[in-house]
Amino acid sequence: xxxxxxxxxxxxxxxxxxxxxxxxxxxxxxxxxxxxxxxxxxxxxxxxxxxxxxxxxxxxxxxxxxxxxxxxxxxxxxxxxxxxxxxxxxxxxxxxxxxxxxxxxxxxxxxxxxxxxxxxxxxxxxxxxxxxxxxxxxxxxxxxxxxxxxxxxxxxxxxxxxxxxxxxxxxxxxxxxxxxxxxxxxxxxxxx
Numbered sequence: 037x038x039x040x041x042x043x044x045x046x047x048x049x050x051x052x053x054x055x056x057x058x059x060x061x062x063x064x065x066x067x068x069x070x071x072x073x074x075x076x077x078x079x080x081x082x083x084x085x086x087x088x089x090x091x092x093x094x095x096x097x098x099x100x101x102x103x104x105x106x107x108x109x110x111x112x113x114x115x116x117x118x119x120x121x122x123x124x125x126x127x128x129x130x131x132x133x134x135x136x137x138x139x140x141x142x143x144x145x146x147x148x149x150x151x152x153x154x155x156x157x158x159x160x161x162x163x164x165x166x167x168x169x170x171x172x173x174x175x176x177x178x179x180x181x182x183x184x185x186x187x188x189x190x191x192x193x194x195x196x197x198x199x200x201x202x203x204x205x206x207x208x209x210x211x212x213x214x215x216x217x218x219x220x221x222x223x224x225x226x227x228x
Contacts, residue, residue, distance in 0.1 A: 048074065050107035050143075051194025052098070053186050054115070054131040056090050057082040059097070060184065062191025063105045064176070064198060071198060073176045076104060076187040083158050087126060091133045098137035110138035111146045111197035113153055113189065146197050153189075156196040 045065040053060035059081065063074035079097045081090045101107075112134060115127040139147050151161040159170045169181050169188040174193060182188060 040187065045072070045082040049107055049109045049111055049194040049197055050101060050105065050138075051190045051192065051197065052110070052112045052131075052134050053189035054094070054127060055081070055113060055186060056087065056126045056130045057149060058184055058186045059094055059130065059134070060186030060188070060189065061098075061101060062194045063101070063107065064191065064194040067200060071176055073178050073191070076178075076182060076191045078182075078184045078186050078190075087129075090190035091129055094130055094133045095137050096132045096183050099141065102137065102141045102143065107143060109146060109197060109201075110135070110143045111148065111193040112138075113193045114147045114149050116150050146198050146201075148193060148200070153192050153196040155200045157192045165189065 037190045045067045047066045049064045049066065051062040051064065058079075059079045060077075061079070065072040079093070081093055084093060091154040100112075101145040112131055115131055116123060135147075136143050148156075154168060155161040157163070157175070158167050160167070163171075165185040165188070169185055171193065172178070172188050172191055173181065176191065180220045
């Protein structure tokens with residue numbers, strides 16, 4: 037995805053989809069209540085065989101993202117509960133190391149479950165990665181879906197935080213429904 041760095045934002049949110057093989061990230065700029073994609077991508081860790089080295093790389097790359105984009109807030113996807121305890125442990129470590137990088141840099145951390153992120157972005161807590169990516173194309177306006185959907189998952193964490201942190205009318209949280217009603221020109225209607 038395109039990478040542009042602007043300095044005229046009210047705030048910048050770094051979203052992370054933690055992983056020990058591929059970690060996704062998205063940088064969202066906010067100006068005048070409008071979201072703007074600054075960068076999205078992945079950090080490949082699958083070539084490293086040592087888990088400790090993967091964790092070190094996650095920390096270093098997250099600090100580099102923070103130094104490059106200067107985010108004001110850090111949003112991360114919480115590990116989901118699965119049947120494989122070893123996978124959960126590794127994923128939890130990856131998330132913890134990314135969070136430690138934000139703490140090290142003095143950035144406030146916000147954590148959201150995968151279901152909450154999907155619900156905020158698509159209106160469906162059980163949406164697929166492809167559905168999340170398609171809705172993000174509409175919400176943020178990027179042309180081409182990334183090769184790895186972990187990138188859009190990281191971006192989705194940032195968008196979810198923006199929606200949760202910016203109450204709409206009558207103090208109700210914003211979400212995809214609010215965005216759709218406010219931006220009908222950015223939404224493609226599909227008939228069934």
